[in-house]
Amino acid sequence: MNENPLIVEDLHRTDIFKGLTDAQWVQVVRNGQHERLQPKRTLFLQGDPAERFYMVNKGRLKLFKLSEVGKEAIIRYIGAGEMAAAVAVLKGRDYPVTAETVEETEITSWDKPTFLRLLHDHPEIAVNMLGVVLERLDEVQQRYLELCSEGVEQRIARTLLRLMQRAGSRRADGTLIELPLSRQSIADYSGTTLYTVSRTLSSWEKNGWVQSGRERVLITDPHALVKFAEGN
């Protein structure tokens, strides 16, 4: 599986490894380990010692944190070309989040010493990673502000718009979020409960803004949602 040329090609377009020559790139991939995972598989668990650095090749991971009392906060969904577990590997910590596949997912991973060596041999990787991490920081800070200052329904609107942007596919009747997306997941992403999400979606369905079903959301009027998210 290591020699699969399709994988190499896909990965080469990622932000993290851009700037490497083809030869360097092949070398990097040879050092990694490739795996295909079924949906709902846990990749690593918050609190476990960090063993590997991960990159998604295909599919999608859910990164979330669990509180003491069992409440889940979804940090982000990551897709092809995105990385996970950087802080753990680089700062020698336990994994600060849990990673779980939401669909069939192909990943590449490197063990700690290997990845550190790659980073040392190819300093541009660090610069690339810095850019990615800075953007993530910015996004989390933005969501932190929203959580502080906005009402629940507004946050749910923003959640749907974010997921639409990251995992939406255009249809005749709107944009479908291509993830198995329960009310509970939307709640965990928005900082609320599944009940409130359910009520809100019901109401929006009456307005003709969305159409939703079991683990499925179709956004039929994104413009209305945007207007709502930006304060009615």
Add this chain to the structure above:
Amino acid sequence: MNENPLIVEDLHRTDIFKGLTDAQWVQVVRNGQHERLQPKRTLFLQGDPAERFYMVNKGRLKLFKLSEVGKEAIIRYIGAGEMAAAVAVLKGRDYPVTAETVEETEITSWDKPTFLRLLHDHPEIAVNMLGVVLERLDEVQQRYLELCSEGVEQRIARTLLRLMQRAGSRRADGTLIELPLSRQSIADYSGTTLYTVSRTLSSWEKNGWVQSGRERVLITDPHALVKFAEGN
């Protein structure tokens, strides 16, 4: 002011520039611009185009975001050796936060092309910055979780403990947070209102956990606060 050896020495101990030789370091500092700012001075404003990359040499900056409706969310306080505006400079964006001094503060700053050149000439800076940013990301994610899953009083306790760790100085009667710290600021850091903070501090004062006054908090029983923060 550029040649002030004290400044050079202070900066040399920072995470960001560690690993540079003395000669390289002097070169880096020569490229920067040094300033001393009075309290409550705005350094840059959320939404402004990014002009410079900043590092605190002495004193402290408050980084916060403002919502549409004027609510303030404090992202962090940064002190000596810490940086600000990285995402803006590296990703060519507007400043995503506002930075304001909370006391008399000395800063060093570099304009965009200069800093990018430094980064190119000294790849270890990128690795160092990556480590710093990853830790910040981790912290914001943790606070995001807390905001989702914990009650207000618990979050206020965590806020005081964080500020104590970052800006506390030991006294005979406890640990004083050495910042002009209003109820409003504590609220902006905890994601609540000044009224709730006031009531909470009053109650803790009765318990003998803290002593507080105008823009001033002294923590007399940190252990009790920790126990409370971790769920009563």
Add this chain to the structure above:
DNA sequence: CGCTCTATTGATAAACCTCAAATACAGTGG
């Protein structure tokens, strides 16, 4: 067709915010 997981909806309660008014505190200038 029955089992399990997800979603809906109503009723209730709790947590927390908002508003208002009073009080305390730190400077400042006489």
Add this chain to the structure above:
DNA sequence: CCACTGTATTTGAGGTTTATCAATAGAGCG
């Protein structure tokens, strides 16, 4: 040293938002 002024803080009352609990309905799967 004291009155004065502008903030910061305290505290109460009341209201809103949103969580919680309970019960029912629907969807997908074997």
